[in-house]
Amino acid sequence: MDRLAQLTPQLAAWSRSVYGSGADVAGVRSLGGHSAITVGFDVMQGPRVAERLVLKIPPPGVNRQNNFDVLRQVPLLQALERHRIPAPKAVHWSDDERHFGAPFLMMSRLAGAPLPDLFGPDAGKGVTGADRLFEQPIRALVALHGIDARAELAGWNVVRLVDAEIEHWVQVFRKSSIPEWIELAERVRDLLHRHTPADPQIGLVHGDFYSNNWVFDGPLLSGVVDWEGSSIGPSL
Numbered sequence: 001m002d003r004l005a006q007l008t009p010q011l012a013a014w015s016r017s018v019y020g021s022g023a024d025v026a027g028v029r030s031l032g033g034h035s036a037i038t039v040g041f042d043v044m045q046g047p048r049v050a051e052r053l054v055l056k057i058p059p060p061g062v063n064r065q066n067n068f069d070v071l072r073q074v075p076l077l078q079a080l081e082r083h084r085i086p087a088p089k090a091v092h093w094s095d096d097e098r099h100f101g102a103p104f105l106m107m108s109r110l111a112g113a114p115l116p117d118l119f120g121p122d123a124g125k126g127v128t129g130a131d132r133l134f135e136q137p138i139r140a141l142v143a144l145h146g147i148d149a150r151a152e153l154a155g156w157n158v159v160r161l162v163d164a165e166i167e168h169w170v171q172v173f174r175k176s177s178i179p180e181w182i183e184l185a186e187r188v189r190d191l192l193h194r195h196t197p198a199d200p201q202i203g204l205v206h207g208d209f210y211s212n213n214w215v216f217d218g219p220l221l222s223g224v225v226d227w228e229g230s231s232i233g234p235s236l
Helices: 003-019 070-082 130-145 162-168 179-194
Strands: 023-030 037-045 048-057 090-094 104-108 202-205 214-217 220-224 231-234
Touching (some): 070 104
Antiparallel strands (some): 023 037
């Protein structure tokens, strides 16, 4: 059975258990993503939309750690909300696997959409006032780096210092099937190791902070998404 077709009745049953026997779901659709199964849907109370949510669950058969540990995002999203950093809010979460066969996280669904895919054929099409658009997520990034992550999220994540942060990404670029990319990445890795700062600022690192993960409602930033790869490390 198609995963989305399987999830739709599960979402309806979950909605009834949380919002009452008259609840149902509508507009169930995949929102893509690389780490978790990400599904957007509306909780309906009769003809009225009670809440717009996003479900995240780990894919079947994966080791539910790091990027695949959806519950790991909860304290992070709560910290972002406390600091008024635009991002989805953690609304419901549980390690009870009776609903979806896995731990789950329900987040608020942001209004709007990302800009055209930066790596797609329509990158940049229809985008006007990019300076005003991009200023908003950059301000959010400044606020993110201003959080005292080691104090506020103590025990949430092992701090990766600069050398470890560089080596963390080695496993990613070595998955490429293009030898020239791997060779170039290894040269960059070596350059970074030779020029690392002695005492970098440590803070929250999104891990994938670029326009595909910025949601805009018209000219306004609704929020930054895809926090699965976030860590505590060198903000630089």
